[in-house]
Amino acid sequence: MAVDTLSLRQLNRATLARQMLLAREASGVEAAVARLLAMQAQWPRPPYVGLWTRLARFERAQLDALLAKRAVVRATFLRGTLHLVTAADYAALRATLQPSLDAGLSSILKDRLDGLDVGRLEATARGHFAGEPLTFEELRDRFLAADPKADERAMGYAVRMRVPLVMVPDAEEAWGFASKARFTLADTWLKHEVATDGPARLADLVTRTLAGYGPAAVTDLQAWTGIKNLKDAVESLRPRLRVFRDERKRELYDLANAPRPAAETPAPLRLLPEYDSLIATRADERFVAKADRKSVYLSALRIAATVLVDGFVAGTWKLDETKGVASLTLTPLRAWSPAVRREAGGEAEALLAFAHPGARRREVRIAS
Numbered sequence: 507m508a509v510d511t512l513s514l515r516q517l518n519r520a521t522l523a524r525q526m527l528l529a530r531e532a533s534g535v536e537a538a539v540a541r542l543l544a545m546q547a548q549w550p551r552p553p554y555v556g557l558w559t560r561l562a563r564f565e566r567a568q569l570d571a572l573l574a575k576r577a578v579v580r581a582t583f584l585r586g587t588l589h590l591v592t593a594a595d596y597a598a599l600r601a602t603l604q605p606s607l608d609a610g611l612s613s614i615l616k617d618r619l620d621g622l623d624v625g626r627l628e629a630t631a632r633g634h635f636a637g638e639p640l641t642f643e644e645l646r647d648r649f650l651a652a653d654p655k656a657d658e659r660a661m662g663y664a665v666r667m668r669v670p671l672v673m674v675p676d677a678e679e680a681w682g683f684a685s686k687a688r689f690t691l692a693d694t695w696l697k698h699e700v701a702t703d704g705p706a707r708l709a710d711l712v713t714r715t716l717a718g719y720g721p722a723a724v725t726d727l728q729a730w731t732g733i734k735n736l737k738d739a740v741e742s743l744r745p746r747l748r749v750f751r752d753e754r755k756r757e758l759y760d761l762a763n764a765p766r767p768a769a770e771t772p773a774p775l776r777l778l779p780e781y782d783s784l785i786a787t788r789a790d791e792r793f794v795a796k797a798d799r800k801s802v803y804l805s806a807l808r809i810a811a812t813v814l815v816d817g818f819v820a821g822t823w824k825l826d827e828t829k830g831v832a833s834l835t836l837t838p839l840r841a842w843s844p845a846v847r848r849e850a851g852g853e854a855e856a857l858l859a860f861a862h863p864g865a866r867r868r869e870v871r872i873a874s
Contacts, residue, residue, distance in 0.1 A: 509749055509750060509751050509757075510750050510751070511750065511751045511752065511753065512721065512750045512751070512752055512753075512758065512766075513753060513769055514752070514753060514791060514792065515769035515770075515817075516766065516768075516769045517721060517752060517758075517790075517792050518773075518792050518793065518817045518818065519766075519767040519768070519769060519771045519773065519817065520720070520721060520760075520764070520765065520766045520767065521719060521720070521721075521784070521792060521793075522773055522817055523765040523766075523767050523771075524541075524717060524718050524719065524720070524764065524765060525542070525560065525718065525719075525784055526538065526541070526560035526561065527559070527560060527773070527776050527784070527814065527817075528767065528771065528772075528773055528774070529774070530559075530560060530561055530562040531560065531561060531562060532561075532562045532563075533561055535557060535561065535564065535568045535569055535572055535578075536572055536577055536578060536592060538557060538560060538561055539557075539572075539578055539590060539591065539592050540592045540594075540595060541717070541718055542556075542718050542783060543591070543595065543714050543715060543717075543718050543719075544583050544584050544589035544590065544591045544595070544783065545557075545589060545590040545591075545782075545783055546587060546588070546589055546781040546782065546783045546786050547580050547588045547589050547590045547781075548587065548588050548780075548781055549780060549781070550580075550679070550681035550682055550683040550685075550687075551681045551779065551780075551861075552779035552780050552781050552782065552811075553569070553580075553590040553779075554566055554569060554681055554682070555777070555778075555779035555811075555857070555860075555861070556778065556779050556782055556783075557569060558857065558860050559776050559777055559778060559779075559857075566680075566681075566682075566860075569682065570675070570677065570682055573675040573682055574675060574677065576593055576695060576696060577592065577593055578590060578591070578592055578593060579591060579592075579593050579596050579672040579673070579692070579695070579696075580672065580673040580675075580682075580683065580687075581596055581670070581671060581672040581673065581692065582607070582666055582667065582671065583596065583599075583600075583603065584603065584730065584731055584732050585606070585610070585731070585732035585787075586606075586607050586610040586611075586666075586667055586732065588673075589783075593696055595714075596670075596672075596692070596696075596700070597692075597696060597698070597700050598707065598710075599707060599710070599711060600670055600692075600700050600701065600702060601701045601702055601703055601704040601705075601706070601707075602706045602707045602708060602710075602711055602733075603731075603732070603733070604702045604703060605706075605733070606731070606732045606733045606734070607667045607668070607732075608667070608668075609734070610667060610732070611663065611664060611667040611668070614663065615660050615663060615664070618657055618660040619660070619664070622657075622660065622661070622664065624664055624668060627661055627664055627665065627668075628665070628668050628669055631645065631665040631669050632669060632691060634648055635669075635671065635689065635690055635691045635694075636691060636694070639674045639688035639689060639690040640688055640689060640690075641686050641687065641688050641689070642662050642665075642666070642689070643686065644688075645662055645665065646658040646659065646661070646662045649661050649662070668702070669691070669702075670691070670692035670693065670700040670702060671689040671690065671691060671692060672689065672690060672692050672695045672696075673687040673688070673689055674687060674688045674689065674690055674695075675687075708733070708736060708739035709739050709742060709743055711731055711733070711736075711739075712727060712736060712739050712740055712743060713743065713761065715727055715730055715731060716747075716759065716760055716761050716764065717761060717764065719783075719784075720758075720759070720760045720761065720764060721748075721750055721758040721759060721760035721764075721766075722758060722759060722760070723752075723756045723757060723758050723759070724736055724737050724740050724757075724759075725756075726787075726788070726790070727740065727759075729787040729788075730783075730786075730787045740759055743759075744759075746761075746762065747759045747760060747761065747762065748760045748761070748762050752790070754790075773814070773816055773817035774849075775813065775814060775815055775846065775849040775850055775853055776813075776814040776853070777811065777812075777813055777814075777823055777853050777854065777857055778811060778812045778813075778814060779811050780808070780809055780810060780811045781808075781809045782809070782811075782812070785802065785809055785812060785819070786809055793814070793817070793818055793819055794812075794818075794819045795818065795819070798819055798839050801822060801839055802819060802822070810822040811823050811824065811825075813836060813838075813850060815842070815846055815850075819839070820838060820839055820840065820842070820846075821836055821837055821838040821839050821842070821850070822836075822837045822839070823835065823836045823837065823854065824837075825857075825858075825861055825862075827862055827865065830865055830866040830867065831865065831866065831867045831868075831869065832858050832861070832862035832865035832867070832868045832869070833858075833868070833869040833870070833871060834854045834857060834858050834868075834869075834870050834871070835871045835872075835873055836850050836851075836854055836870070836871065836872045836873065837872075837873040838872070838873070842872075847872060850872065851870050851872070854870040855868070855870055858870065
């Protein structure tokens with residue numbers, strides 16, 4: 507049977523549609539987080555901006571309320587990285603991710619795990635967190651108090667990867683969490699057990715990822731989830747999936763009824779936050795051209811905040827606030843037309859008003 511080839515622009519539009527980036531959508535916030543499966547959240551602010559750029563009339567208080575009522579959590583999730591995820595998805599998929607978290611733990615710590623009784627460490631850590639929420643600095647201090655020769659950094663990292671923990675939100679903070687947030691046991695926070703072992707729900711994870719990020723090759727799915735053995739799960743789903751190829755002849759999989767708009771579908775200018783999940787783990791050029799990767803994927807695993815023009819990264823941006831003056835600087839990666847500059851300026855002004863509503867002055871700058 508002949509397999510259709512999807513052009514780069516077709517792939518771009520297909521993923522943008524699922525990501526709510528072809529138009530701001532009137533979705534509920536919890537439903538939007540579930541649709542995205544997980545929003546990368548190393549810093550507190552990016553998920554708020556990521557929802558603002560995708561949803562109509564989004565306000566910070568909406569996400570704050572979901573965090574307070576524990577419907578959404580910020581926790582270690584895909585690839586051992588902090589994500590914003592619905593409580594239901596966190597509880598349902600945490601055991602599926604545990605083997606990949608264990609692999610990451612071994613890869614990072616290597617021989618520092620030798621002689622470390624991980625089971626005993628988990629029990630000790632659970633005892634500490636059961637008493638009160640703690641920052642990881644406080645947890646490491648307790649490990650050192652018990653054993654001044656302990657490798658407290660390795661112990662803390664092992665706890666992060668092995669024990670289901672969620673960050674405790676702080677209503678006094680502008681972006682929902684303190685810079686050094688405290689963690690607590692997920693079991694306690696959600697009032698039910700969050701398992702770390704059990705049947706792997708790999709098929710569910712694949713279909714959810716395709717719904718939010720497809721069409722995708724097996725390697726794309728593995729890069730996004732952090733799970734290295736998804737080939738068999740994808741093959742088991744093949745009868746239910748559409749199969750395509752990209753212009754590099756890679757085999758791509760997709761849900762049969764997922765949106766795949768025409769290549770010429772207009773894509774409005776959008777500002778994506780640092781570490782946005784759309785950008786974070788894509789190795790192809792669906793959004794970032796090879797020539798621009800060095801401007802987006804920075805040192806120390808940082809990922810820049812980006813400007814999408816016609817669906818593709820065409821610039822970066824930064825927010826700053828000093829003495830009551832909030833500024834947003836846009837840096838084009840190539841020359842922008844006057845129309846693009848106007849559209850970018852309008853989006854930047856709206857984002858400044860969202861991010862710094864109390865500023866005495868707000869300024870938008872476009873770097874030359």
